[in-house]
Amino acid sequence: MNNQRSFFFNVDWIAVLIYLALCVIGWFNIHAAVYDETHPHILDLETEYGKQFVYIISALILGGVILLLESRFITALAPAFYIVTVLLLLLVLVIGRNVGGNQAWIDLGAGFRLQPSEFAKFATCLLLARYLSSTNVKVTDPKSFLIAGAIIFLPMLLIKLQPDDGSTLVFCSLILVLYREGLSVYFLVVTALIATLFVLSLLYSAWAIIIGLVAVAVLLLLMARRNRKFSLGVIIGLILSIGFVFVVKPLYYNGLKPHQRARIDEVLGLNNDKRGVGYNQNQSKIAIGSGRVWGKGYLQGTQTKYSFVPAQSTDFIFCTVGEEWGFAGSVVVLGLYLFLLLRIVLIAERQRAPFSRIYGYGVASILFCHVLINIAMAIGYMPVIGIPLPFISYGGSSLWSFTILLFILLKLDSNRMGLVYA
Structure with missing residues (x-):
């Protein structure tokens, strides 16, 4: 009885309540997004909102089962989860169903489908945590860094072959886990610099950017005249940056597909095709803006009701929130x-076991990336890529995978006062 009582109080119920709130908000917004007057009942299993209710109930059962497992069981089976997921990613390339141009789904029958790429996220976080928490493994060591990178890269490669660019991009967020475990901040600075130079190279001429780079380099050299090592680094960085500027456009026009370039051009303002490639985002922004402060009310959204926004129950579910619940509802979400996210970081930092801490930061990174990209896409600040909004977008695979991702952390946290795992 004492163990049960201890287990009950050790579970982070604040995180559970936030999870439940997001699931309920998602369910009602899916009902609004695809509302069918011939099937008005929110529990009608012939509709997406009826199916989402089943997904939520099954996710809660799944979360409960995870909380009842032994923490050592989760740790020990991390490699097995990863291997099974990789096999599923290989299988979907062979027998998968193509939906929206991505061969990412395995049919389960009765209208239900499984998306292995969603489950690859928690499996990769588990194996990465298992490896990085091993004895004598340090991210600063080149061998350890390469192995950790390979753990992340393998599912990325298989998902890219589907091709699912959105899910592939999410795995890049795990660099934040490596940074927390000791990776030099210079890796993040270099990554940010590359992204900035990439965008600037598309917007401005190469020579204008080079003049700016030289000016910044001269300023840095003047500030650190007596630091030869720093000065040498600035000069090498300038040379590499200039070289990168000259290869951006050839890589952009030869390495990306036309529709990918068109979406990026639309976001950067290099193209203005509101009725073509920019249609989805434009309609999404209209829907969100029309909600104003308090929204139009539940089931009263005109953009929603008349299906002006494609994929409104999945990728663009946030525009339903903005239209029907307005700025106030969007702020709540x-x-x-x-x-x-703050709660997850707090949970991660209070762990005694390195495995649990590393896994916690993996959970935070994945969720942060999903929320950032999905909402930025809906309001026109990022190109359109297929990526769900956690716990809110329609879909069983998405909800189940995020539930597993979160509840494994809650289980590890509930046992944090016990043994310290490797």
């Missing part, structure tokens, strides 16, 4: 995500 964003606030819930912020509180959940």
Whole structure:
């Protein structure tokens, strides 16, 4: 009885309540997004909102089962989860169903499908945590860094072959885990510099950017005249940056597909095709803006009701929130995500076991990346890529995978006062 009582109090119920709130908000917004007057009941299993209710109930059962497992069981089976997921990613390339140009789904029958790429996220976080928490493994060691990179890269490669660019991009967020475990901040600085130079090279002429780079380099050299090592680094960085500027456009026009370039051009303002490639985002922004402060009310969204926005129950579910619940409702949703992310970081930092801490930061990185990209895409600040909004977008695979991702952390946290795992 004492063990049961201890287990009950050790579970982070604040995180569970936020999770439940997001699931309920998602369910009602899916009902609004695809509302069918011939099937008005929210529990009608012939509709997406009826199926989402089944997904939520099954996710809660799944979360409960995870909380009842032994923490050592989760740790020990991390490699097995990863291997099974990789096999599923290989299988989907052979027998998978193509939906929206991505061969990412395995049919389960009765209208239900499984998306292995969603489950690859928690499996990769588990194996990465298992490896990085091993004895004598340090991210600063080149061998350890390469192995950790390979753990992340393998599912990325298989998902890219589907091709699912959105899910592939999410795995890049795990660099934040490596940074927390000791990776030099210079890796993040270099990554940010590359991204900035990439965008600037598309917007401005190469020579204008080079003049700016030289000016910054001269300023840095003047500030550190007596530091030869720093000065040498600035000069090498300048040379590499200039070289990168000259190869951006050839890589952009030869390495990306036309529709990918068109979406990026639309976001950067290099193209203005509101009726073509920019249609989805334009309609999404209209829907969000039309909600104003308090929204039009539940089931009253005209953009929603007349299906002006494609994929409104999945990739663009946030525009339903903005239209029907307005700025106030959008702030509530964003606030819930912020509180959940902060709670996850708090949970990660209070762990005694390195495995649990590393896994916690993996959970935070994946969720942060999903929320950032999905909402930025809906309001026109990022190119359109297929990526769900956690716990809110329609779909069983998405909800189950995020539930597993979160509840494994909650289980590890509930046992944090016990043995310290490797």
